[in-house]
Amino acid sequence: MKILSIVETAYRATLEEQDDTILWLNHSLKNNGADVSLLLRGNAVNYAVRGQNAGGLAFGDRKLAHAPEPDRDLQKLMEAKVPVYIIEEDLRERGLAQAGLIGGMEKVSRKAVPALLERFDQVWHW
Amino acid sequence: MAKTLTIAIMDPPYETANTTTALRIVNAALTQGNNVTVFAYEGAVNLTMKGQQPHANPVKGTSVEQEQHPTTKDWIASLFELARKNSVKLEWINCGLCVDERGAGDWIEGPRRGSPKDFYEAAQKSDGILVIPAK
Numbered sequence: 001m002k003i004l005s006i007v008e009t010a011y012r013a014t015l016e017e018q019d020d021t022i023l024w025l026n027h028s029l030k031n032n033g034a035d036v037s038l039l040l041r042g043n044a045v046n047y048a049v050r051g052q053n054a055g056g057l058a059f060g061d062r063k064l065a066h067a068p069e070p071d072r073d074l075q076k077l078m079e080a081k082v083p084v085y086i087i088e089e090d091l092r093e094r095g096l097a098q099a100g101l102i103g104g105m106e107k108v109s110r111k112a113v114p115a116l117l118e119r120f121d122q123v124w125h126w
Numbered sequence: 127m128a129k130t131l132t133i134a135i136m137d138p139p140y141e142t143a144n145t146t147t148a149l150r151i152v153n154a155a156l157t158q159g160n161n162v163t164v165f166a167y168e169g170a171v172n173l174t175m176k177g178q179q180p181h182a183n184p185v186k187g188t189s190v191e192q193e194q195h196p197t198t199k200d201w202i203a204s205l206f207e208l209a210r211k212n213s214v215k216l217e218w219i220n221c222g223l224c225v226d227e228r229g230a231g232d233w234i235e236g237p238r239r240g241s242p243k244d245f246y247e248a249a250q251k252s253d254g255i256l257v258i259p260a261k
Contacts, residue, residue: 015146016139016196019183027185057146059153060204060211065194 003029003036004120010043014068015057020047022126023073030082037083038074039108039116045090047074048101071102078104085116128214129253130161134245136260138169139198144258145173149201151256152216156208161215163252165245166237169260171220173198174233199234206236219244 005026014020026036040047047070057064078084088107108116117123133151137144148164155162166173180195182188202218209216219240225231231239249255 011143013140013142013145015143016198018193018195019186021140024183024185031185057150059149059201060208062196062200062204064196 001035001122002120003034004039004117004123005036006039006041006123006125007044007047008042009126010046010070014070015054015064017068018064018066019068019073020070023047023070023077026082027073027077027080030077030080037085037120038077039085039087039113040105041087041090043094045086045094045096047071048086048091048105049096050100050102075102075104087113128160130163130251131155131254131256132163132165132245132248132252134165134167134255134257134259135170135173136167136258138172139178141169142260144260145170145198148256148258149198149205152205153208156205156212156214156216159212159214161217162209163217163248164219165240165248166218166220166224167245168221168224169228171224171228171230174202174218174220174237175199175230176232176234203234203236217248219248 007022012021026038029036050071052069052071053067055067074084084105085108086105087110089110133148135144135148139145152162152164176199178197178199180190180193180197182190183193206216218237220233220237222239222241225239
């Protein structure tokens with residue numbers, strides 16, 4: 001069964017979790033044998049920006065040990081053979097240039113999304 | 127002179143960025159010598175649950191010790207400690223009805239049970255009010 005996970009909501013409790021829960025879930029599913037691909041759209045396209053640094057969070061004396069690194073987590077997903085697609089108009093609308101993005105993703109236009117969806121048995125929109 | 131800030135929050139732990147934002151504001155206010163009242167409404171009453179436990183991260187291959195996963199109850203306990211060190215007051219009120227419907231009554235030391243009336247009274251006495259609702 002081929003699954004496309006569409007990730008749209010971004011930075012949902014990423015500091016509390018030290019990662020993005022949906023990237024994490026998809027990586028866990030892949031590790032358990034799922035044939036899963038990822039499509040980043042909306043604000044989640046910002047996950048592809050290289051060198052994000054959310055470090056330094058502290059409440060009183062308690063410091064966050066590991067800041068979330070969604071760009072690195074995406075790279076690890078791709079290393080685990082999870083294809084990652086990204087909506088190019090969503091990048092452009094946010095002024096995110098190619099030079100600042102991680103490599104390895106496949107850009108798709110909004111017009112191409114219906115054809116992309118046809119390639120999967122199930123589509124999960126997060 | 128110390129001022130008093132009242133914040134209403136209602137997101138449960140580990141769901142949105144709202145909790146971190148609220149706790150950052152509480153941290154800043156306490157650090158600058160101000161008093162803070164938090165009214166935890168609906169899912170936010172779970173933020174102070176004593177039974178929260180850090181976990182390992184099987185995707186990253188890290189152990190519980192390596193991961194040092196944060197818990198909201200530890201963050202809030204640290205804020206109570208910060209208030210004590212700075213000789214200011216952090217009052218944390220968990221909505222009692224919200225607690226009852228969730229069976230969420232086992233908290234860390236510090237919060238107290240209250241009602242919307244407590245929020246109203248705190249708002250009347252405060253220099254500033256901030257409402258951070260769930261979406």
